[in-house]
Amino acid sequence: MRRPHLRSLLPAGVVALAAVGGLAFSLTAGAVGRSTSVQTAADSLTPPPIHYVTHFTTAQVKEGEVLFEANCSTCHGTRAEGSAVAPDLQGLGPATVDFWVSTGRMPLANSSEQAEEKPPKFDQAQATDIAAFVASLAPTAPSYPDGIPYVNTKDANLQLGMRLFVLNCAACHTITGAGDALADGAYAPSLHRATSTQVAEAIRTGPGNMPVFGPGTLSNRQVADIVAYVTGVIQHPDDRGGLGLGGIGPVAEGFVALLFGVGGLMVVAFWLGERA
Ligand code: HEC
Ligand code: HEC
Structure with missing residues (x-):
């Protein structure tokens, strides 16, 4: 029964x-699914997850030109056209230039190795000026993001950020973000010092051996979630329990x-x- x-x-x-x-x-x-969510009235009131700065003043471009001439032109040429020792920078877009300068990778001292993250020679305002100058030389190629990304991590979802990090980043940077050696003598660096703008720039521009994660792969909201996880949890492992x-x-x-x-x-x- x-x-x-x-x-x-x-x-x-x-x-x-x-x-x-x-x-x-x-x-x-x-x-x-989140990226395809319908815009509602409430959505339009919340700030966008990433604000890309694409416009620069003439003063910024002029300042940048002076800095570029003194620190970059010997290798990259006065108009960033490239040379036998350094690549053409025209059309790269401000996010790429800002990333390489603000992480201290550029200016390069020894052009034989992978450009390292090191204490930057320029502050953020100067890095932006240099990016503004390079951007003024040629329109940004369509394959590059338009501007320098400023990330709003306040509304980010750490839970999703963690998952996206594990899926997309941990294979190279390790689960703790400590970094690891890759094939061919390259290495994925530690993520413990990168600012939120630098993390977003790396994701969108794919420096060196890192792949580019374009908007078709990761939406701006997903990038903001990853950035929040990297800067909020990976960089503060002791706070883990206290965070969302x-x-x-x-x-x-x-x-x-x-x-x-x-x-x-x-x-x-x-x-x-x-x-x-
Ligand atoms: C000693 C020569 C040298 C100097 C000086 C130098 N660079 Fe570079 N730069 C290089 C080389 C070589 C590479 C390629 C390195 C690599 O891919 O790891 C490069 C790469 C770059 C890239 C990345 C290009 C790309 O396609 O992703 C940017 C952006 C850049 N440099 C900007 C600058 C700026 C801005 C300055 C001045 C602040 C500067 N560089 C100074 C040699 C130099
Ligand atoms: C295939 C391996 C690989 C994957 C996957 C990868 N990266 Fe990277 N990443 C690299 C390499 C290599 C560099 C160094 C590039 C260089 O300097 O030439 C780098 C550099 C960075 C930097 C710069 C760190 C600093 O302070 O200089 C950040 C931030 C970063 N990656 C974040 C991420 C995030 C976030 C993800 C996931 C969305 C990711 N990476 C996925 C290989 C990878």
Whole structure:
């Protein structure tokens, strides 16, 4: 008498399992689905996840020209046209130039190695001036992002940022962001010093052996989530428990594990019911 009763529950079990699967899917797919969410009135009131600065003043361009002439032109040429020892910079876009200068990679002292992250020679305002000058020489090529990204991490989702980081970045930079050696003597550097703008610039411009993650791969909101995770959690591992991740992350993960666990038990229960 019991078995038919159990078996009659089977369709409900299948529905429940489908729901569990659907929920798990929607949780993982959330990262992808977010970018396609419809604009609502409320959305337009919240600041965009990334603000790209594309316009520079004549004064900035002039300042940048002086700095470029004194520090870059010996290798890259006076109009950034490139030379036998250094690449053409025209059309690269301000985010690329700002990244290489603000992380201290440029100016380069020894052109035989991978340009290293080192204490920058210029402050952020000077790096922006140099980027403004290079940008004034030629229109930015369509494959490069338009401007210097300023990231709003206040509204970011650390939980999604962590997942996206694990999926897209940890293979090279490691899960802790400590960095690691890659093939061909190259290495992925530590992420512990990068500013939020530099993390976004690296993602969008793909320096050296790092791939470019364009808007088709990661939306601005997803980039902001990753930036928030890198600057908020990776760079402050001791705060882990105090951040939103501690409050939301384990609960959500545990919830999924619980659902899968219960779902698994249900499968076993029904399977036994069928056989017995
Ligand atoms: C000693 C020569 C030298 C000097 C000086 C120098 N560079 Fe470079 N630069 C290079 C070389 C070589 C590379 C290619 C290095 C690499 O890809 O790792 C490069 C790469 C770059 C790149 C990346 C190009 C790309 O396609 O991604 C940028 C941007 C750049 N330099 C900007 C500057 C700026 C701005 C200055 C001055 C502040 C400067 N460089 C000074 C030699 C130099
Ligand atoms: C295929 C390996 C690879 C992947 C995947 C990768 N990177 Fe990188 N990343 C690199 C390499 C190599 C460099 C150094 C480039 C150079 O200096 O020539 C770098 C540089 C950086 C820097 C500059 C750090 C500094 O302070 O100088 C940041 C920030 C960064 N990556 C963030 C990320 C993020 C965030 C992701 C994921 C969205 C990511 N990277 C994915 C290889 C990778």
